[in-house]
Amino acid sequence: MAKRKTHYWLLKSEPNAYSIDDLVKDRTTHWDGVRNYQARNMLRDEILVGDKVLFYHSNADPMAIVGTATVVQNGYPDHTAFDKTDKHYDEKSDPDNPRWFMVDIEIAQKFAEPITRDMLRENEITAGMMVLAKGSRLSVQPVTEDEWKAVHKLAKAKLK
DNA sequence: GCCAACGTTGGC
DNA sequence: GCCAACGTTGGC
Secondary structure, eight states: OOOOOOEEEEEEEEETTTTTTHHHHHSEEOOOOOOOOHHHIIIIIITTTTEEEEEOOOOSSOOEEEEEEOOOOOEEGGGGGGGSSSSOOOTOOBBOEEEOOOEEEEEEEEEEEEEEEEHHHHTTTTOGGGGGEEETTOOOEEEOHHHHHHHHHHHHHHHH
């Protein structure tokens, strides 16, 4: 069976809602509540088991990449859209024709120190990351292999 | 708290 | 199909 090349992604979360520490505690989670079509398409079609994820804290102090995770379940319907009591309930998502999707991820590592936006901006490679672009609101973003590696170098450098 | 950027909605 | 109004995101 031909093996697909690993793809890399960045997932944003407000730590108030779900933080890296929550993921460390839970080990795995389903990435529910995404209600944006571009992000939905990636969750449904492009993000596959074995892909690697940068975990980013938005609207936080500090705003930073705080760890990594691995995708352990391909896209499947986001059941929180069917739950009237859920914050992300969407009456237009039909269980027979779901509108929203999610993947499952598992903690890989929590960085010893957060990789802040300033740190990302100062590095030649990570300075080009989508998450730094003005007005970048997409909560699921593709990351290049070079960016992935550069973030890890920053994480190691930070340990010194 | 402010507000620019962006996505969605709905009238026409 | 256009686009103004509106709501949300998210950095600062």
